[in-house]
Amino acid sequence: MTIEIHAGEGTRMTRTLVISGGTDGMGRALARTYLERGDTVAVVGRDPAKALPGTTFIQADLSLISENRRVIDEVNTRFPVVDALVLCARYFRTHRFVTKEGLEGTFALDYLSRFLLSHGLNGPRTIVNVSGPGQPDGRIHWDDLMLEHRYDGMRAQFQAGKANDLLGVAFAARHGDRTRYVLIHPGGVSTSVAGEYDAATAMHVEALKRYGVPVEEGIKPIVARIDDPPAEPLTAFMRHRPIGLDLPSFDPGAAEKLHEVTLAVIGSTAGPI
Ligand SMILES: NC(=O)c1ccc[n+]([C@@H]2O[C@H](COP(=O)([O-])OP(=O)(O)OC[C@H]3O[C@@H](n4cnc5c(N)ncnc54)[C@H](OP(=O)(O)O)[C@@H]3O)[C@@H](O)[C@H]2O)c1
Structure with a gap:
């Protein structure tokens, strides 16, 4: 956080935000909101236009581990202090897609x-992870994580949603003393x-677009959590409404198991996290 003193305006804090999927949708609207406040905003996406x-x-294809590593290096070099990391990148695929690193695309990106x-x-x-916390349909296919045998676009998305819940749990167990992790369903x-x-x-999807709230409305609960993060190391929300962490979706045992499995998946490719 940088303190800027403006003559006659008093003191205001400017912040640094990193937004994955910040080139479109809610990520882009969040970028605009914080730019207008004078904050520093880095966005990650594929399309410079x-x-x-x-x-x-x-610019990065975040479905590739190697590209995530490059982004991490660049952000850590250019922005030694990041006030908020907002995770919004997503892409739906009806048909199974495998990245050139051999991973199922939704697992890799989402x-x-x-x-x-x-x-x-x-x-x-x-860290604000914009996903779909607490969904009862979400489950990890431990025996077929890459959904080689039973791919379905919705199944892949639900698995990624559940995996993000478990990511929040395992992350908070390790870094809850320094980072507040917020899972939010918009x-x-x-x-x-x-x-x-x-x-x-x-x-x-067309129906979702027709009946969904406008983007400026959709980002309000996200802005609220970025501006005023909850005190707890991990929280989950359905828009503004808190979700109890006692749901099966946040099982600490499963979170540790997925953490280990994920490290093994990453370890099978070159380079450190
Ligand atoms: N919209 C909803 O109703 C809804 C409901 C529940 C949850 N959510 C969650 O909210 C978050 C934001 O959703 P949204 O609807 O705002 O998304 P969106 O409009 O579809 O935008 C997705 C973003 O992801 C980026 N992206 C896609 N593939 C990428 C790749 N391979 N590498 C890097 N960036 C990539 C896109 O940028 P480029 O095109 O530049 O690559 C774009 O900036 C997501 O996590 C989503 O799951 C949304």
Whole structure:
């Protein structure tokens, strides 16, 4: 956090935020909000044309471990202090996609990138993981983590959602003394909801866009948590409403198991976190 003194305006704090998926949807709207306040905002995404002028754009395909490592190095070098890391990158795929590193795409982008950025950046004060905490449909397919045998786009997304809940639990157990980890479900929000959909899912997505709240409304609970992070090391929210951490989704045993399994997945590729 930097303290800036403006003549006649008193003192205001400027902050540094890093937003993955900050080129579109809620990530982009958050970037705009904090730029307008005078904060430093770094956004990570693939498409430079969508980056807001004034942000520091870091181009990366976050579904690749190697790219996450490059982003981590760049952020840690350029921004020694990160006040808030906001995790928004996502991409839906009806058909199974395997990255060139051999990982199932939704696992790699919607979960593993968040694991890497959460653990790899230089101790952000707050991490806000925008996902879908506490969903009863979420489960980890321990025997088929890459969903080689039973891929379905929704199954992959629910698995990633559950994995993010467990990421929050395992992260808070290790770093709760220095970082507040917030899991937040924004509800239905009318964004681009980018992805590669079959016809039935595309119809569902169009309905979501029609009935979702506007992006500016959708980001309000996220802004509230960034501006005023809860005191606890880990919290979860459905928009503004807290979600109890006693749900099975936040099982500490499963969180530790996934942490170890994830380290093994990462360890099978070159380089440190
Ligand atoms: N919208 C909803 O109703 C809703 C509901 C529940 C939860 N959520 C969660 O809220 C978060 C934000 O969702 P949103 O709807 O705002 O998303 P969105 O509009 O679809 O934007 C997704 C972002 O992810 C980036 N991205 C996609 N693939 C990438 C890749 N391989 N590498 C790097 N960046 C990549 C995109 O940037 P580029 O195109 O530049 O790559 C874009 O900035 C997500 O985590 C989502 O799961 C949303």
